[in-house]
Amino acid sequence: MPRPPLESFRVKQAEEQLSTLRSSVICAFNQLLDLKDLNTGVHSTRLAEWGLRVGQELGLDEAALRNLEVAALLHDIGKVGVPDAILKKPGHLDSDECALMKKHPEYGWAVLRMLPGFEHAALDILHHHERFDGAGYPAHLKGAEIPIVSRIVAVIDAFDAMVSSRPYRKGLPYKEAVRRLAQASGTQFDPAVVRCFLSFAQDEMATVFAAAGPAADSSVLDLVTGVRYGLLVTDHWYTRVLDPRTLVVTGLTRNGVWLIEDGEITRPIRNLRFTQSYPQALAPGAVLGVGAHAPAEVAGWGLACYAAPALRLAGWNFTGGASG
Ligand SMILES: [Fe+2]
Secondary structure, eight states, rough: OOOOOHHHHHHHHHHHHHHHHHHHHHHHHHHHHHHOOOOOOOHHHHHHHHHHHHHHTTTTTTTHHHHHHHHHHHGGGGGSSSHHHHHHHOOOOOOOHHHHTHHHHHHHHHHHHHHOHHHHHHHHHHTTTTTTTTTTTTSSSOOOSSOOOHHHHHHHHHHHHHSSSSSOOOOOOOHHHHHHHHHHHTTTTTTTHHHHHHHHHHHHHHHHHHGGGGGGGGGHHHHHHTTTEEEEOOOEEEEEEEETTEEEEEEEEEOOOEEETTTEEEEEEOEEEEEEEHHHTTTTTTTTOOOSOOOOOEEETTTTTOOOOOOEESOOOOETTTTO
């Protein structure tokens, strides 16, 4: 029987409120991950999108897809409870440290389950380090005992971990990460998830890992070719003027810093803070190259738009990672 109009209006209103709450929680916790320098750059968001596509292809229902979105973006939120000395240790972890690090799925579950509507996503996060063969943690679940959302996130998380750089090692090239993923299919990972993930993600990886945004512009790649060792910055999260008189600005990059080695973009690296005087960075002799195109960028606040070419600069004053 169809619902009376007032009732269906209220249901719709409640659904909208829940959806707004979900977005706000994802946003707020993502900020927290940024503050702890736990976001791993361009991959995280893109991998979450790929994870959702895997979920759709595997026929997950709407509710499961909503949990997947939360779990894909916030699966490592529990790392906020792991001491920085362990998270950022420049070397391998000893067994006690490893045990503490392995607590992060439980910490994440403990936090998210407190939020009404996030109970399922919390459980999915709890099990994102289980292995298909039962050798994972914390509950040693096996095969189909592991929630499907957790099986998808396990693939995303492992792939992200392989391609991201850590204080003690460089991230793997994505082709090697793909090879390792395929190799661990059936032991660590659900083969159906790996197959599905690689069926479309592999085609798109070259673009994601080569660069994003302006680097798709061939004139940026021409500028990159001339750099022996340097950084390509394709996205600033925010920029704030510190001193309007000297035009000193401060800011933070977001998901758009890439290492250039011998004229090639080799890998993405972490978000970086900077404080820089524009007149100094753009002084005579400091601009070593200008891109041939000036693509229009939406400024992100209302309808404003600006057009600027890529610049190859002699220097830019980075002051540290996103957390310091
Ligand atoms: Fe994790």
